[in-house]
Structure formats: C-alpha cells, structure tokens
Amino acid sequence: MNVIEKKEVTPGERIFQVVNITFFVIFTLICFYPFYYLLINSISANNLSAAGAINLIPRNIHIENYIQVLQLSGIPLAALVSVGRTVIGTLLTVIASAFLGFMFTQQKMWKRKFWYRFVIVTMYFNAGLIPMFITMKNLHLTNTFWVYVLPAIVQPFNIILVKTFIESLPKSLEEAAELDGAGTLTTFWKVILPSCTPILATVAIFTAVGQWNSFQDTLIYITDQRLYSLQYLLYQYINQASSLAAMVKNSTGGALNMGAIATQQTPTSIRMTVSVIVVLPIMFIYPMFQKYFVKGIMLGAVKG
Amino acid sequence: MQEVATNNQKSNKKKHDAHSQKEKRGKKLFLLIVPFVILVLLFSYYPLFGWVYAFFDYQPPIPLNQSPFVGLKWFEMMVQNSTQLHQIGQVLANTFAMSFLNILTSFLPVLFAIGLNEIRNKHFKNLIQTLTTLPNFISWVLVYSIAFAMFSSSGMVNELLRNFNWISEPIKWLDSDSHTWLKMLLWSLWKGLGWGSIMYLAAISGIDPELYEAGRVDGANRLQLIRHITIPALMPTYFVMLMLAVSNFLSNGMDQYFVFQNAFNLQHIQVLDLYVYNVGMGNNSLSLATALSMLKSLVSVVLLFVVNWTSKKTRGESII
Structure with a gap:
C-alpha cells in the first residue's frame, strides 16, 4: 500500500486533483454562502444592509432585528404553531411507527398479513390534492391544528423500517418478557x-425536519391566521412587501431619527431575520445528527 | 362407550377452547391497532371517494348531492376545448421537461460522489459533505427566500454588479420567463446534488479495497480505476434511482414551482401538480382539478407497475 502511495503522481492526476478540489470548494461556497449572507445581514446595521454593503463581514452588529421581529404580530404565535406541530407531530409519528412496526411482528394477530398490506400499500397511491382537501373539509379538520398532525401519524415507510429492525433483534428478548x-x-x-x-x-429526525419545513398543508387547509406556520408566514412576507412595510411602520410608530436608522426595520431586514429564525433549528440539528440522516437514507435504499 | 365419547367430546372441546382462546387473543391484539387502521382509512382510502367529484359539477358550498351529475364532461373538456387543450399541452410540456431534465442530470450525483471520494483529507471531505447536504434540509420557501435575497432587483448579486458598474439596470432573475426550466433545474440541483450523492458515497465505501489494489498492480491509473471499478460498482444503485425517477415522471411536486411562480413565468413553470392546485384552489374549479389529479394518479400507478416490471425483467429485482 505504502509503496503504491509513494508512486510518482503523474501531471494528469495532479491536474485532475486541482480541478476536483477547485470544483468542490466553489460548490461548497455556493451552497453555504447564502446562509452566511442572511445571517450577517440580519445582525448588521440595517441601513448598510439595505445598501448592499454587507457581503463578507458583519458591521455594526446588533440584535435589535431579532427583538423587534419577535414582537411583530403573528410571529410568536406562528413560532408556537411550528414548534407545536414539530414536537407533537414527531412524538405521535414516532410512537405510532414503533407501535405498528412492533404489532405487525406479532404472528398471533388476527389477519396480520392482510392488515399489514392494507397499511403499506397506501404508500403507492394517493388521491390527489383536491380530494384530500375535500376530505379534510368533510372531516372538519380544515382550520384546526390537528390537520398538521393527524394525517401524518401513520407512515408506511417508517413502519417498514421499524418492523425490519425489530425482526433483526434477538427473539430471546421478547420471549423472556413473555x-x-x-x-x-x-x-x-x-x-x-x-x-x-x-x-x-x-425516524424522529426525518419527521421533525419534515414537520418544521412543511408549507403546503398550511397553504391548502388553513385560512385562520392564528394557525399559520413560520414557513407560511415567511412566504407571505416575501410576497407582500408593501403590507409588510406598513406593518413595520405600525410596529415602530414611524419614528425615524438618526440613532434609530441602523435598527429601523425594513421589509428586507424582517425577511432576512425571519429566514434565519426559520433555518437556525435546522442548522443546529443537522450537523449534530448527520449520521442519523445518512443512516436513514441508507435504510431507505435497502428497502427502496 | 359412553365414557369414551364424553372423553372425546371433552378433548375436542378443550382443543376448540384453545383455538378460540387463541383467536380471541389475536383479535385483542388487532383491537390495539384499530385506531391506526381508522387513521389509514380516513386519510388514505376515504379520500379516494373524492374522485366522484370529477363526475359532478361541484360548486361549493352547494353540497355534492345537490350538484348536477355531468358524466365525463371534465375529461372531454380537457381535450375538446382548444384553449384548455393548449394549456394542458403546455403544462404537460413543462412537466415532461422538468422530469426529463432531472433524469438527464441524474448522473451528476454519481460524479459528485466519485469526485468527493478522490479528496484525501478526511476533515475537508466531511466539511464539504456537511455543507453541501445542508440545502436539502431546508424548505422550498426558504430556498425562495434565499433566491430573493440573492437575485431580486435589490438582491446581493444585482447590488454587487451595480457597485462594480457592470450593469445600470438590475437584471431580472426572478421576475421573468427567460430560461425558466433551466433555472428551476439549477435550484433543484443546488438543493439536492450534495444529498443525492450520499447514497453513492456509501456504495463506494462498500467496494472491496482489494479490487483497487489488484487494479493498481495491473498498472491502472486513477481514471482507469474509476472507470473500471468504481462506476460499475455504482450502477445497481444508479439504476434503482433512475427507475424511481421514471416512476415519478408526472410528480414533480408543487412546492418548488409554487414558491417560484409569478405572473411573468407562469407559462413555463406550471407543472402538473402546480396546475392542479391553481385550477382547484385558485380558480375554484374543484371538479376539473379532481379529474386532472385522478388521471395523474392513475397514470402514475400504471407507470410504477411498468417500471417495476421492467426492473424485474432486466435485473430480477423489484423496486417496490
């Protein structure tokens, strides 16, 4: 091995190495820089940020944006909704996946095979957006918190994962308990x-990210502003710059003096600050749990 | 005689008892999962009955039983009305284009994994992997927020170009219909390329090192090792991913196209999933939208079966 490693590197290989590393450095920057850009702009002086002067280093750092944004009407509640659906939704999905995965290993269960297929086959078809909407309406779930949680509880794919895992456990565990x-x-x-x-x-980590990022269900099933999720609110903020500006004026009383100009909220500052608030949990969680994510996709591939 | 008979009866009864006891136990176990079976019924099977709305002229809030039955009107309308036909043609073109472009670029994650694997420094490699897979875990709304911060008229790129005096008017990256398909492809690559390569990276790490060793002894250079060992080893995984992509040909999802859609790019961004939403929720034509999504679901299931059958025939392995 060592002898081979020491072999002369040919010019062609050297060129390949340089091109390869250059590509990855550039692509990594393209992937990461936008997040960094949002972050430094949300903590820099807002007038500098609005002038496009903050591209590499934050300047005149302040956290006024975060203090003010968290006081805007709608945001604390939306944050609560997003956290609520993530925590409750994840908890229920994990418990259901574990329980059903376990129950479907119980040979004694009445018509076990049939019910297992009955649940799993739902993975391969779906009624479509409008029939789902009509269903939720008929079930009186539109404009309720539960529309975020209930339809997502039984996840066939997770059940397969757990069932396969339990079947790989030593049988003696269960027998001893019995x-x-x-x-x-x-x-x-x-x-x-x-x-x-x-x-x-x-399962938990994938469900949690899915719940936190979910946006379509608010769009389709929710009209009650008190049930908006952070993602949906962010979407509205991006598209309704004018109403946002009005809201900003109201929240700051329109007072403008030289000292306040750096912390005066603008639609851009609010958008960026909310974006950072929305992305921050993911940025913290992802590197920490990366190995679980990778494991998840590999398990999926085995079944896939 | 009689004694024997009663004895027989007794043991039969015992057997029967044991059997019914077992069945009782089995049913008790089933009772425990009933709540979940109900959830599946409500949210996966019951919505299928919503397909009947495709055969009525449903105008909420008028309930279905008072709506006129129109038979295949909506299905006929899709192909008879020329403006409708034109629109659906465009929508299908967009859908096919996006799916086709995604399939066309599906080899990029393979190259990405091979390239990343050639980087020797482990920490550097891990850093690249973490940072390039991060975009996969943010929502499309956030991607749009980033796109807005970077590419809107007062976004970072336009400001930068203006500060360098390279442009006088901001370039409209978002509010225009130029190269819409290409832009959508690039955004989905930005979000998914790093993550898409994870599976191939794992497959690479599963390759027997002795194969490379043998290759080197035979005098193969790096490129030859990649061509004759790495790539063939990745082909089975690639094939599965390709098959899955084909079976999802009609389902581009709507989140990405929904957040990026605006009055300018509507014509080229409306894929089938988005069109169903726009027709159903935007125009309130619930029946037409149901007819559309019903057709889509049926074609998708057929596609899945065809792909699965192909996979079985060519590889002897099913994908579902």
Whole structure:
C-alpha cells in the first residue's frame, strides 16, 4: 500500500486533483454562502444592509432585528404553531411507527398479513390534492391544528423500517418478557421501545425536519391566521412587501431619527431575520445528527 | 362407550377452547391497532371517494348531492376545448421537461460522489459533505427566500454588479420567463446534488479495497480505476434511482414551482401538480382539478407497475 502511495503522481492526476478540489470548494461556497449572507445581514446595521454593503463581514452588529421581529404580530404565535406541530407531530409519528412496526411482528394477530398490506400499500397511491382537501373539509379538520398532525401519524415507510429492525433483534428478548408474564403492551414499552432507539432516532429526525419545513398543508387547509406556520408566514412576507412595510411602520410608530436608522426595520431586514429564525433549528440539528440522516437514507435504499 | 365419547367430546372441546382462546387473543391484539387502521382509512382510502367529484359539477358550498351529475364532461373538456387543450399541452410540456431534465442530470450525483471520494483529507471531505447536504434540509420557501435575497432587483448579486458598474439596470432573475426550466433545474440541483450523492458515497465505501489494489498492480491509473471499478460498482444503485425517477415522471411536486411562480413565468413553470392546485384552489374549479389529479394518479400507478416490471425483467429485482 505504502509503496503504491509513494508512486510518482503523474501531471494528469495532479491536474485532475486541482480541478476536483477547485470544483468542490466553489460548490461548497455556493451552497453555504447564502446562509452566511442572511445571517450577517440580519445582525448588521440595517441601513448598510439595505445598501448592499454587507457581503463578507458583519458591521455594526446588533440584535435589535431579532427583538423587534419577535414582537411583530403573528410571529410568536406562528413560532408556537411550528414548534407545536414539530414536537407533537414527531412524538405521535414516532410512537405510532414503533407501535405498528412492533404489532405487525406479532404472528398471533388476527389477519396480520392482510392488515399489514392494507397499511403499506397506501404508500403507492394517493388521491390527489383536491380530494384530500375535500376530505379534510368533510372531516372538519380544515382550520384546526390537528390537520398538521393527524394525517401524518401513520407512515408506511417508517413502519417498514421499524418492523425490519425489530425482526433483526434477538427473539430471546421478547420471549423472556413473555415468560415473566408481561403482556403485549408491557413488552412493547419495557423491552421493544428501548431497544429500538437507534431506528426511532432516525425516524424522529426525518419527521421533525419534515414537520418544521412543511408549507403546503398550511397553504391548502388553513385560512385562520392564528394557525399559520413560520414557513407560511415567511412566504407571505416575501410576497407582500408593501403590507409588510406598513406593518413595520405600525410596529415602530414611524419614528425615524438618526440613532434609530441602523435598527429601523425594513421589509428586507424582517425577511432576512425571519429566514434565519426559520433555518437556525435546522442548522443546529443537522450537523449534530448527520449520521442519523445518512443512516436513514441508507435504510431507505435497502428497502427502496 | 359412553365414557369414551364424553372423553372425546371433552378433548375436542378443550382443543376448540384453545383455538378460540387463541383467536380471541389475536383479535385483542388487532383491537390495539384499530385506531391506526381508522387513521389509514380516513386519510388514505376515504379520500379516494373524492374522485366522484370529477363526475359532478361541484360548486361549493352547494353540497355534492345537490350538484348536477355531468358524466365525463371534465375529461372531454380537457381535450375538446382548444384553449384548455393548449394549456394542458403546455403544462404537460413543462412537466415532461422538468422530469426529463432531472433524469438527464441524474448522473451528476454519481460524479459528485466519485469526485468527493478522490479528496484525501478526511476533515475537508466531511466539511464539504456537511455543507453541501445542508440545502436539502431546508424548505422550498426558504430556498425562495434565499433566491430573493440573492437575485431580486435589490438582491446581493444585482447590488454587487451595480457597485462594480457592470450593469445600470438590475437584471431580472426572478421576475421573468427567460430560461425558466433551466433555472428551476439549477435550484433543484443546488438543493439536492450534495444529498443525492450520499447514497453513492456509501456504495463506494462498500467496494472491496482489494479490487483497487489488484487494479493498481495491473498498472491502472486513477481514471482507469474509476472507470473500471468504481462506476460499475455504482450502477445497481444508479439504476434503482433512475427507475424511481421514471416512476415519478408526472410528480414533480408543487412546492418548488409554487414558491417560484409569478405572473411573468407562469407559462413555463406550471407543472402538473402546480396546475392542479391553481385550477382547484385558485380558480375554484374543484371538479376539473379532481379529474386532472385522478388521471395523474392513475397514470402514475400504471407507470410504477411498468417500471417495476421492467426492473424485474432486466435485473430480477423489484423496486417496490
């Protein structure tokens, strides 16, 4: 191995190496710079930011944008809705995936194979956007918080993942619990659930990101402003610059003096600040849990 | 005699008891999943009945049972009315173009993985991987927010070009219909390229190092190693991804196109999923939109079966 490594690098290989690294450096910058740009602009003086003067280094750093944006009408509530749906939705989806994955390994269950197929086959068809909308309306779920959570609880793909995982666990685990006289539910809570944590972490992280990023369901099912998610609010802010400006004026009382100009809110500053607030959880969570994400997609590939 | 008979009866009864006990237990287990079965019924099966709306002239808030039955009117309208036909033609062209461009560029993640694998410094490699996969985990709304910050008339790029005095008028990157397909392709590459390569990277790390060793002993250079060992090893994964892409040919999703759509680029950005939304929710033609999405769902299921059958025939492995 070492002998080969020491072999002379041909000019062609050197050129390849340089071109390759250059490409990756440029592409990585293109991927990351926009996030950095939003961040530095949201903490720099707003008048400099509006003039396009903040491209590399933040200047006159302040956190006034965040303080004011978090006081804008709508934002705290939208944040609550987004956090709520992410936490509750993820919790329910994870529990349901774990429970159904476990139950479908129970040979004794009545017509187990049929019900398993009944659930899994839903992965391959979908009624379409309008029939879904009509369904939600008929079920009186439009304009309720539960429209964010209920339809997403049973996820066939997650159930397959958990079921496959449980089947790979040693059978003796479950048998020991049964010998101790534990019922199905006790076995699930005390034995299966704790041993499934690796796969459940993967399911949880994907569900949480999905819930946090979801935007279409607000668009289709929600007209009540109190139930807007952060993503939807951000979308509105981008498209309704004029109404945003009016809102800004109201919130700051239109007072303009030289000292305040750096912290005076503009539509741009609000957009950027809200964008950073929306992206920050992802940026924190993603590098920390990257290995779970990677594992998730690999598991998917095995089944895929 | 009688004693034997009763004994027999007894044991039969016992067996029967054991059997019914078992079935009872099985049904009890089933009872535990009933709430979830109900959820599946409500949110996956019950909406299918919504397809009947495609055969009525449903105008909310008038309920369905008072709406006139129109048979295949909406389906006929799609092909008979010439403006409608023209519009649907354009929508299908957009849908096919976006799907086709995505399939055409589906080899890029393979190249990305191969290139990244050639970088020797492990930390540098990890850093690149983390930063290039990050865009995959943000919503399309946020992508649009970034696009707005970068490319709107007062965005970063235009300001920069103006400060250098290279342009006098801001370039309209977003509010125009020039190269809409290409722009959409580039945004989806920006978001998905890094993440798309993860699976291939994992496949590369699964290749037996001895293969490379043997190749080197035979005097193969790097490029030859890639061509004769790495690429063939990635082909099975690539094939599965390609098949999945084909089976999703009609489903581009609507988020990306919805956030980027505006009055200028509407003509070339409306893919099928977005069109269904615009017709149904925008124009309030729920019945026509249902007819459209019903056709789409049916064609998609057929596509899935065809692709699966092809995969079985050519590789002996199904993808579903």
